[in-house]
Amino acid sequence: MSIDMSQFYQVFFDEAAEHLGQIENLLVSIDLRHPDEEELNAVFRAAHSIKGSAATFGFSDMADITHVMESLLDEVRKGARPLTADMVDACLAAGDILNAQLAGHRGEGAADPAPAVAIIARLALLLKGDDSSAPVAERPAASTPLVTPAASSSASVLQAGVFDVRFVPEPHVASQPELLDNMLDELGRLGGVEIVSRPAVDSDDPQWWLKITSMMPAGTLRDVLDFMAEPGSVDISPAGGEPPAGEDTAYGFFAPLPDPAAGTVVEAARDTVVEDEGVEGEAYGFFTDSLPPVEPRAAVSPEVAPTAPADVLMSAKGGADTSIRVGVEKVDLMINLVGELVITQAMLMASAEGIDPLLHERLLAGINQLQRNTRDLQETVMSVRMLPISTVFSRFPRVVRDLSRKLGKQVELKLLGEHTELDKGLVERLADPLTHLVRNSLDHGIETPEKRRVAGKLETGTITLSASHQSGNIVIEVGDDGAGLDRARILAKARENGLQAPDSLSDDEVWMLIFEAGFSTAEVVTEVSGRGVGMDVVRRNISAMGGRVDVQSIYGVGTRFTVRLPLTLAIVDGMSVRVGGETYILPLGHVAESLQVTADMIHSLSGVPRLIRLRGRYVPVIELYREFGVVDSCVDWTRGIMVVIDVDGSQAALFVDELIGQHQVVIKSLEANFRRIKGFSGATILGDGRVAMILDLPALASRARRLQSVAA
Amino acid sequence: MQYAGMAQRGPHDEDGFSQAFLSFILGDEEYAIDILKVQEIRGYDPVTAIANAPKFIKGVINLRGTIVPIVDLRIKFGVGRVEYTAFTVVIILNIGPRVVGIVVDSVSDVVSLPVDAIHPASDFSSQIGVGFLTGLGTVGERMLIMLDIESMMHSREMALLDTDDAD
Numbered sequence: 001m002s003i004d005m006s007q008f009y010q011v012f013f014d015e016a017a018e019h020l021g022q023i024e025n026l027l028v029s030i031d032l033r034h035p036d037e038e039e040l041n042a043v044f045r046a047a048h049s050i051k052g053s054a055a056t057f058g059f060s061d062m063a064d065i066t067h068v069m070e071s072l073l074d075e076v077r078k079g080a081r082p083l084t085a086d087m088v089d090a091c092l093a094a095g096d097i098l099n100a101q102l103a104g105h106r107g108e109g110a111a112d113p114a115p116a117v118a119i120i121a122r123l124a125l126l127l128k129g130d131d132s133s134a135p136v137a138e139r140p141a142a143s144t145p146l147v148t149p150a151a152s153s154s155a156s157v158l159q160a161g162v163f164d165v166r167f168v169p170e171p172h173v174a175s176q177p178e179l180l181d182n183m184l185d186e187l188g189r190l191g192g193v194e195i196v197s198r199p200a201v202d203s204d205d206p207q208w209w210l211k212i213t214s215m216m217p218a219g220t221l222r223d224v225l226d227f228m229a230e231p232g233s234v235d236i237s238p239a240g241g242e243p244p245a246g247e248d249t250a251y252g253f254f255a256p257l258p259d260p261a262a263g264t265v266v267e268a269a270r271d272t273v274v275e276d277e278g279v280e281g282e283a284y285g286f287f288t289d290s291l292p293p294v295e296p297r298a299a300v301s302p303e304v305a306p307t308a309p310a311d312v313l314m315s316a317k318g319g320a321d322t323s324i325r326v327g328v329e330k331v332d333l334m335i336n337l338v339g340e341l342v343i344t345q346a347m348l349m350a351s352a353e354g355i356d357p358l359l360h361e362r363l364l365a366g367i368n369q370l371q372r373n374t375r376d377l378q379e380t381v382m383s384v385r386m387l388p389i390s391t392v393f394s395r396f397p398r399v400v401r402d403l404s405r406k407l408g409k410q411v412e413l414k415l416l417g418e419h420t421e422l423d424k425g426l427v428e429r430l431a432d433p434l435t436h437l438v439r440n441s442l443d444h445g446i447e448t449p450e451k452r453r454v455a456g457k458l459e460t461g462t463i464t465l466s467a468s469h470q471s472g473n474i475v476i477e478v479g480d481d482g483a484g485l486d487r488a489r490i491l492a493k494a495r496e497n498g499l500q501a502p503d504s505l506s507d508d509e510v511w512m513l514i515f516e517a518g519f520s521t522a523e524v525v526t527e528v529s530g531r532g533v534g535m536d537v538v539r540r541n542i543s544a545m546g547g548r549v550d551v552q553s554i555y556g557v558g559t560r561f562t563v564r565l566p567l568t569l570a571i572v573d574g575m576s577v578r579v580g581g582e583t584y585i586l587p588l589g590h591v592a593e594s595l596q597v598t599a600d601m602i603h604s605l606s607g608v609p610r611l612i613r614l615r616g617r618y619v620p621v622i623e624l625y626r627e628f629g630v631v632d633s634c635v636d637w638t639r640g641i642m643v644v645i646d647v648d649g650s651q652a653a654l655f656v657d658e659l660i661g662q663h664q665v666v667i668k669s670l671e672a673n674f675r676r677i678k679g680f681s682g683a684t685i686l687g688d689g690r691v692a693m694i695l696d697l698p699a700l701a702s703r704a705r706r707l708q709s710v711a712a
Numbered sequence: 713m714q715y716a717g718m719a720q721r722g723p724h725d726e727d728g729f730s731q732a733f734l735s736f737i738l739g740d741e742e743y744a745i746d747i748l749k750v751q752e753i754r755g756y757d758p759v760t761a762i763a764n765a766p767k768f769i770k771g772v773i774n775l776r777g778t779i780v781p782i783v784d785l786r787i788k789f790g791v792g793r794v795e796y797t798a799f800t801v802v803i804i805l806n807i808g809p810r811v812v813g814i815v816v817d818s819v820s821d822v823v824s825l826p827v828d829a830i831h832p833a834s835d836f837s838s839q840i841g842v843g844f845l846t847g848l849g850t851v852g853e854r855m856l857i858m859l860d861i862e863s864m865m866h867s868r869e870m871a872l873l874d875t876d877d878a879d
Binding site: 627628630672675679693 | 758764771773774780781811812871872
């Protein structure tokens with residue numbers, strides 16, 4: 001009779017993790033004084049779902065915690081007791097322990113049982129409470145004896161039963177189709193749902209009749225329906241007519257076992273039907289008469305029993321989400337292969353260039369088609385790796401909440417652009433630096449409520465996390481409306497640390513000092529930050545991802561950290577240019593324009609031409625042939641092309657022989673077999689199979705800046 | 713001590729303790745390296761030059777999708793005429809996890825040398841750092857210059873690896 005449950009564990013793990021995430025998000029955002037009823041219900045439902053499935057799969061430790069949590073939440077959502085900050089804290093802590101237990105069941109190290117016991121005690125204490133609110137068992141809504149925990153834990157006995165379920169939805173539910181859909185989804189999680197009859201939209205008879213195949217006991221079904229149904233209208237009974245011949249002997253061993261849950265349900269069913277008879281007596285009259293005798297739940301033929309739960313679970317999973325989980329290494333392999341395909345395709349393109357188009361029309365058409373398909377394929381494959389940044393952002397409401405409570409500050413977190421997508425590899429590596437920046441803003445940026453009041457600000461500070469795409473980069477900003485950076489203090493601290501910090505530094509240069517190792521101006525070292533480790537690590541992590549971090553700050557108004565990252569690590573939009581016999585790739589994100597200069601635009605410094613005048617601005621010129629020692633190139637500025645690059649506001653013009661074209665290139669590592677080379681950020685393979693170097697434009701731009709300042 | 717660099721000994725051959733080497737020609741000299749370090753031998757394809765790199769680093773090539781640096785040993789050792797013909801050969805080496813190509817005039821032979829046929833060459837001084845020269849081997853009338861190619865490619869003077877002062 002028993003089936004191998006372990007094949008469904010992964011489904012449970014995924015769902016439980018999702019539910020836990022949902023609980024945390026909802027609890028963090030909940031308004032203590034005016035909790036939204038829907039949110040409370042959602043939290044309750046999530047806890048309830050975890051409890052149900054944990055019990056089903058025999059993870060009783062998780063079921064125990066969620067059971068107490070659920071009881072507490074149930075009272076809150078029913079209005080029996082107000083929601084308190086303590087409760088939210090306890091529930092969040094319980095969520096953490098559940099996560100640890102979940103990890104334990106996944107096989108990532110067993111969870112310590114001690115905190116679980118402690119949290120159950122803490123929740124139970126809250127549940128007892130100081131006020132004399134009604135204990136759980138006396139829920140006013142339930143006209144039938146409540147299903148006891150014992151009944152719900154009997155859910156671990158895995159047998160699919162077929163239930164006839166009738167109920168009348170609450171008026172506000174009945175009037176909203178999406179709520180009804182939710183309800184059916186919820187029931188669908190428990191098993192197969194078949195609608196026998198549903199009321200017409202404007203019908204007088206509001207009763208629904210469902211047939212549910214589930215391995216859950218009737219009590220669990222009832223719990224689900226209680227959310228949605230009119231009090232007392234729920235009627236669950238084992239479906240009649242199912243037991244096949246020979247069932248009696250096969251399940252004889254069930255006979256001596258009394259089944260309190262089923263018994264009460266059927267009794268309740270009688271009550272309900274009798275009550276309702278006045279309204280709909282005629283239609284359902286046969287029900288009372290033909291009500292089957294109390295039937296054990298195992299009223300399913302032996303053939304059906306082993307397969308039914310599998311179907312049920314699979315269909316519930318299939319209906320809930322349409323994604324599959326794939327190993328990252330498979331995706332990466334695919335991306336590499338597509339990269340190779342793109343190169344091969346470009347090679348074909350290049351070799352087809354000399355072909356007579358009249359003689360080989362079909363071949364050329366095929367090659368063009370191949371180009372389009374390859375490009376689409378590449379984009380699709382790359383998008384597989386893209387995740388919305390909300391996967392990183394979602395942790396911050398909790399971080400901010402916990403930290404602001406600990407520090408006694410009032411902070412509101414605003415998240416913007418959560419749907420901005422970026423490479424999965426970046427998402428994972430972004431979490432740590434961003435967490436540090438947020439903690440830093442909270443600890444150093446936002447002032448205490450008293451200080452804010454004195455400064456004439458709102459007592460509640462705001463931290464804004466935003467993400468957006470800007471010209472091939474993803475830009476993430478962490479801003480606060482706190483005290484801002486203190487120039488004098490940073491300078492003093494820098495000197496104390498032995499750094500070169502003359503007063504003549506611009507504000508921006510002073511702000512960059514905070515990224516030096518060992519730098520902290522916090523007056524008090526706290527648990528949170530202030531030990532001076534961190535900001536330098538943040539900068540190092542971000543530049544390791546090919547990005548950069550900047551600070552803007554106004555004293556007394558706030559600070560904003562801006563992190564710029566490339567969208568992906570693997571592919572870049574590039575412009576290829578020729579210098580002598582060499583081809584170089586310029587990442588397009590930094591290319592502003594290209595132009596041919598005339599003699600009157602060229603300006604000299606100390607007798608050497610160094611600048612071009614462009615719309616009233618002087619732009620320093622870097623001659624790539626000189627920079628890279630190319631001999632056979634054009635040296636006359638008026639004959640070649642100037643490519644103007646713009647790196648974070650500082651411009652430079654690169655002098656090249658000619659532009660070749662613009663295409664996406666796959667970045668290949670130089671370091672894998674060689675080493676980093678100054679001036680280049682990587683290499684790529686051109687359509688003809690040759691290697692071309694990708695220029696490190698930020699480095700060239702800063703070199704141009706230096707050249708200019710030396711010359712000036 | 714001289715053999716310290718030749719970490720990977722071949723199996724015991726029938727003639728006792730011996731090791732297989734690939735020998736190649738640079739100018740008038742014949743060199744030999746541990747054959748277990750050799751991945752493949754191919755012709756010389758045009759390379760992409762690397763700006764501001766030492767002269768003996770010819771540049772990088774695309775070897776089936778990976779970027780591989782090419783070192784011209786003739787320039788490094790200052791032997792032979794540096795010209796690239798249809799017969800110029802590139803030996804692709806596996807140096808640990810890395811792949812490096814070396815340009816030589818030609819590949820001559822695979823030889824199996826017993827350990828006692830390799831004579832220490834302690835007081836050499838040449839373009840080759842003495843540390844990378846493990847000895848001289850004799851095969852009939854020919855003299856082979858035995859190179860510890862792995863240590864040589866790892867050395868700072870080859871400028872193939874990231875060094876601390878790379879910036």
